[in-house]
Amino acid sequence: MQGSAGLMWIYRGYVVAFFLYLVAPLVAAGVFAFNDSMFPSLPWNGFTWDWFFSPSEPKLGLFHDGRLLQGLGNSLYIGVIVAALSVAVGTCNAFLFVRKEFRFKNALYVLMVVPLVIPGVILGISILVLASTIAGLADQWFGVFLTSLRPGIPLVVMGQFSFLVTITSLVIIARLEKFDISLEEAALNLGASRYRTLSTVTLPFLFPAMFSAFVVAFLVSFENFNTTLFLVGSDSPLTITMYDRMVKAGSTPVLNATSVVLMLGSGLLALLSIFAQRPKRA
Amino acid sequence: MYDLSCTDLTKTFGTFTAVSDVSLDIPSGSFFSILGPSGCGKTTLMRMIAGFERPTSGDIAIKGESVLKLPPNKRNVKMVFQHLALFPMMTVGENIAYGLRCRKEPKSEIAGKVARVLDRVGLPGNEDKKIDQLSGGQKQRIAIARCMVLEPDVLLLDEPLGALDLKLREHMKIELKQLQHQFETTFLYITHDQSEALVMSDNVAVMNTGRFEQIGAPKTLYDAPASGFVAGFVGDATVLEGKLGEVRGNQGRVILEGGKEVIGTVSDGSKSGDAVEVFLRPEALKLGEGESGCQLGGKVESLLFNGASSRILVQTGRNLIEVADPEQRSDVGEGSAVTVSWTPDRARIFARRPGSGAAA
Amino acid sequence: MSRDAGRLSLILLFTPFALWILLLIILPQIGIGYVSIREKVGINTYEYGFKNYFDFITEPVYRNTLLRTAWMSILVTALALVIGFPIAWYIAKIARERSRAALFLMCLIPLWVSDLVRAYGWIVLLRETGVISMTLVKWGIISQPIEMLYNDMTVIIGLVYTVILFMIVPLVSTLQGMDDALLEAGYNLGGSRVTVFRRIIVPYAMPGIVAGCIITFMLTAGSYLTPILLGGKNSSWFTEQIYNQFITRYNWESGSAFGVSLLVFTSFVVWAGLRLTGQSLATTVAKE
Numbered sequence: 001m002q003g004s005a006g007l008m009w010i011y012r013g014y015v016v017a018f019f020l021y022l023v024a025p026l027v028a029a030g031v032f033a034f035n036d037s038m039f040p041s042l043p044w045n046g047f048t049w050d051w052f053f054s055p056s057e058p059k060l061g062l063f064h065d066g067r068l069l070q071g072l073g074n075s076l077y078i079g080v081i082v083a084a085l086s087v088a089v090g091t092c093n094a095f096l097f098v099r100k101e102f103r104f105k106n107a108l109y110v111l112m113v114v115p116l117v118i119p120g121v122i123l124g125i126s127i128l129v130l131a132s133t134i135a136g137l138a139d140q141w142f143g144v145f146l147t148s149l150r151p152g153i154p155l156v157v158m159g160q161f162s163f164l165v166t167i168t169s170l171v172i173i174a175r176l177e178k179f180d181i182s183l184e185e186a187a188l189n190l191g192a193s194r195y196r197t198l199s200t201v202t203l204p205f206l207f208p209a210m211f212s213a214f215v216v217a218f219l220v221s222f223e224n225f226n227t228t229l230f231l232v233g234s235d236s237p238l239t240i241t242m243y244d245r246m247v248k249a250g251s252t253p254v255l256n257a258t259s260v261v262l263m264l265g266s267g268l269l270a271l272l273s274i275f276a277q278r279p280k281r282a
Numbered sequence: 283m284y285d286l287s288c289t290d291l292t293k294t295f296g297t298f299t300a301v302s303d304v305s306l307d308i309p310s311g312s313f314f315s316i317l318g319p320s321g322c323g324k325t326t327l328m329r330m331i332a333g334f335e336r337p338t339s340g341d342i343a344i345k346g347e348s349v350l351k352l353p354p355n356k357r358n359v360k361m362v363f364q365h366l367a368l369f370p371m372m373t374v375g376e377n378i379a380y381g382l383r384c385r386k387e388p389k390s391e392i393a394g395k396v397a398r399v400l401d402r403v404g405l406p407g408n409e410d411k412k413i414d415q416l417s418g419g420q421k422q423r424i425a426i427a428r429c430m431v432l433e434p435d436v437l438l439l440d441e442p443l444g445a446l447d448l449k450l451r452e453h454m455k456i457e458l459k460q461l462q463h464q465f466e467t468t469f470l471y472i473t474h475d476q477s478e479a480l481v482m483s484d485n486v487a488v489m490n491t492g493r494f495e496q497i498g499a500p501k502t503l504y505d506a507p508a509s510g511f512v513a514g515f516v517g518d519a520t521v522l523e524g525k526l527g528e529v530r531g532n533q534g535r536v537i538l539e540g541g542k543e544v545i546g547t548v549s550d551g552s553k554s555g556d557a558v559e560v561f562l563r564p565e566a567l568k569l570g571e572g573e574s575g576c577q578l579g580g581k582v583e584s585l586l587f588n589g590a591s592s593r594i595l596v597q598t599g600r601n602l603i604e605v606a607d608p609e610q611r612s613d614v615g616e617g618s619a620v621t622v623s624w625t626p627d628r629a630r631i632f633a634r635r636p637g638s639g640a641a642a
Numbered sequence: 643m644s645r646d647a648g649r650l651s652l653i654l655l656f657t658p659f660a661l662w663i664l665l666l667i668i669l670p671q672i673g674i675g676y677v678s679i680r681e682k683v684g685i686n687t688y689e690y691g692f693k694n695y696f697d698f699i700t701e702p703v704y705r706n707t708l709l710r711t712a713w714m715s716i717l718v719t720a721l722a723l724v725i726g727f728p729i730a731w732y733i734a735k736i737a738r739e740r741s742r743a744a745l746f747l748m749c750l751i752p753l754w755v756s757d758l759v760r761a762y763g764w765i766v767l768l769r770e771t772g773v774i775s776m777t778l779v780k781w782g783i784i785s786q787p788i789e790m791l792y793n794d795m796t797v798i799i800g801l802v803y804t805v806i807l808f809m810i811v812p813l814v815s816t817l818q819g820m821d822d823a824l825l826e827a828g829y830n831l832g833g834s835r836v837t838v839f840r841r842i843i844v845p846y847a848m849p850g851i852v853a854g855c856i857i858t859f860m861l862t863a864g865s866y867l868t869p870i871l872l873g874g875k876n877s878s879w880f881t882e883q884i885y886n887q888f889i890t891r892y893n894w895e896s897g898s899a900f901g902v903s904l905l906v907f908t909s910f911v912v913w914a915g916l917r918l919t920g921q922s923l924a925t926t927v928a929k930e
Contacts, residue, residue: 015732018725019745021803022752025763028773032766040766042776089658096655110923112659115667117856117912117923119864121881122901125888126670129677129898162666185334186367188354190381190432200380204371223756226866226881230888239758246762246871256766259759266754274747 071241090168120226152233175209291340318489360429375409510632546629572623730813816850
């Protein structure tokens with residue numbers, strides 16, 4: 001494009017400034033995990049690993065902080081379940097919308113996308129209300145006490161699942177649409193059964209997308225706050241635990257340490273999913 | 283006995299008839315082509331034979347036995363797909379072994395069979411290559427090997443050369459023919475490219491709007507087409523439109539638009555007074571005087587140089603006539619006045635095809 | 643394949659979809675709609691009517707919170723578009739092949755980091771004892787530490803930060819699909835920069851712009867953490883009201899009414915946006 005060199009430099013400067021804006025809070029959150037101080041702020045008192053590994057108060061390190069570790073465990077547990085469920089249902093949806101013809105397909109497709117534009121808070125309260133109503137009715141009519149419908153991990157899983165399916169479906173649909181149907185016909189023509197065709201040709205082709213969808217679903221579940229907030233019981237996931245700590249106890253660098261671990265973890269997963277999506281070159 | 287027979291095969295999609303009342307018999311070991319423009323129903327016909335579509339009526343028999351009840355994975359016809367459909371997540375060896383594994387052949391035999399078939403297609407030792415490491419021509423051969431290793435009764439090929447560039451396509455034509463000889467298997471080849479069909483086939487069926495117009499050896503189709511469609515689709519021809527006048531024996535006089543009259547051979551049941559077309563092959567025409575009625579005067583419009591298939595374009599009245607010029611004559615130049623002539627048996631008269639009209 | 647098998651597989655594939663949409667999306671929405679028109683008058687006795695909504699409209703605090711959330715969300719969306727578009731353009735059209743991928747990845751990094759961590763980062767930077775304030779004091783630019791948290795400006799900075807990636811990503815993918823020849827043709831035919839931008843670039847990028855704006859707006863209007871943490875207790879964000887009604891006051895009836903109002907309001911904005919730009923939900927949001 002034409003344009004004076006000066007303008008171009010201003011443009012470049014703007015881009016650089018933007019990326020500084022992007023990384024500044026992350027760097028700030030990260031760096032102070034290593035500051036040997038009781039507060040995540042200046043002055044810099046020297047480098048320390050205490051906020052990760054110190055076994056005792058006052059600088060109780062992340063890896064000895066029972067509540068944070070418990071939250072981390074809950075988050076991993078919820079994330080894996082939710083991601084697995086949403087990939088499974090997302091795969092079914094992909095086959096449904098790419099391969100099948102049925103009435104109202106377009107309207108149902110829009111319905112499939114809709115959860116993405118419902119605010120997370122509303123998904124949270126609506127599922128809470130419905131679950132509690134059902135639990136209440138079960139209690140009232142049959143005298144059954146359905147604990148799984150009271151706030152807790154099962155409800156959190158349902159809440160996150162409700163909108164993650166849309167994301168996984170879209171990811172897998174995009175890949176399935178690129179699938180050349182003649183590959184399946186070739187497999188059938190060579191004598192494979194339908195099941196064998198699915199497991200040796202179609203699913204291997206879809207696998208990178210399923211893996212990415214799993215990673216994305218896991219990360220979004222791990223980070224989710226808005227929906228989870230309303231559905232959480234006593235076993236709170238890490239984001240809720242951190243939030244409580246931040247609001248009630250005030251921030252200490254152990255939260256920075258947790259942030260560092262989260263950033264590293266999700267960065268690693270994100271890279272993994274990108275490599276899985278990338279076409280392999282020999 | 284025929285390797286493949288279709289009897290009165292019809293396929294309709296809703297109100298649209300894709301294949302209408304098609305019958306064919308392919309003798310064992312021959313190379314049979316179905317030639318037709320896109321949308322003529324040839325792909326549907328092939329998909330019915332492979333079992334991906336169910337015929338509305340009619341029967342398909344392989345080695346004399348009806349296969350209508352068999353699902354695609356139980357039919358012993360193998361198919362080379364238009365874009366080959368090699369499995370990208372498998373190696374060459376795995377691709378070829380796929381069908382053998384589906385048949386649950388013992389592992390020890392599979393490796394040997396794969397190696398032998400790779401040898402036969404001229405790519406020995408390539409088992410561990412990835413599909414995307416192969417060139418276009420190599421992929422082609424692997425796709426054929428993947429089918430041939432299963433020793434099918436019939437090999438179906440769905441325009442497999444379409445994706446290749448021109449040079450490679452010319453080369454693969456010859457190679458396919460050689461492979462067919464080597465494997466001695468019946469090939470059913472579908473294409474819209476007349477030169478592919480003519481070069482490779484023992485027999486060709488010309489298909490148009492769901493029907494076979496003519497089945498015959500390539501030379502028959504070229505020299506004695508049965509309809510205007512075949513005459514126009516197979517080989518090059520200049521078409522002159524007119525009205526059939528007097529008919530004597532099989533010779534007819536055609537009054538062209540513009541009043542000139544020419545003589546040719548009436549090749550279908552056209553009657554005096556019908557709207558007809560006269561087909562003239564470029565190589566049946568020469569510059570110079572001919573018998574009366576078998577010539578048209580004109581002016582050289584342009585010279586098209588193309589080596590042995592060079593052409594001279596002659597403008598006569600409204601028509602532009604293509605004359606073959608294999609020797610690239612130097613005595614004519616653009617604008618020279620010439621006469622184009624022919625012998626009456628090489629000017630073929632057919633009823634005017636629907637859809638071709640004043641615009642031509 | 644026989645027709646029966648096709649029918650069976652259709653049913654098998656349709657079941658999970660139907661269960662999901664029905665049990666987790668449609669029924670819950672009907673549920674809060676139902677609860678929102680209910681009013682508790684005694685133990686297990688209810689009356690039905692629009693009193694909750696009436697209360698909501700007549701109580702200025704609630705009404706103003708919704709309006710404020712709406713205005714700020716629209717402002718944040720507009721800012722994200724204005725700030726994000728040049729960045730998306732740079733990534734899609736100016737950066738070289740290699741740095742393009744790297745820049746795009748860098749854009750995505752904050753996406754992989756929790757909202758909470760991002761907001762926390764801003765707190766560390768901006769609060770009275772934060773990095774910026776202390777540095778400015780040290781350099782002698784200000785005489786004593788200043789509190790930069792808990793004002794609208796900070797909330798907007800934080801919100802733009804949280805959502806701008808969702809603006810940039812669809813923009814980049816749309817702009818990457820644009821053939822440079824279109825621009826060259828535009829200039830070649832005598833267009834000025836402004837006309838080329840207005841007549842060629844913007845219409846071409848419209849699906850991306852709409853998608854980005856919808857997602858950005860939804861995320862902003864529905865956000866909770868950023869306004870609360872950066873805006874403090876007085877951020878008056880609407881989601882906070884919902885939380886208060888539901889969790890603090892345990893008044894589900896009016897909380898549901900609030901929820902329905904937010905949903906109706908955001909859906910209306912999305913619908914109006916799609917209408918005005920002539921796009922559809924399936925072609926914009928679902929395209930990523």
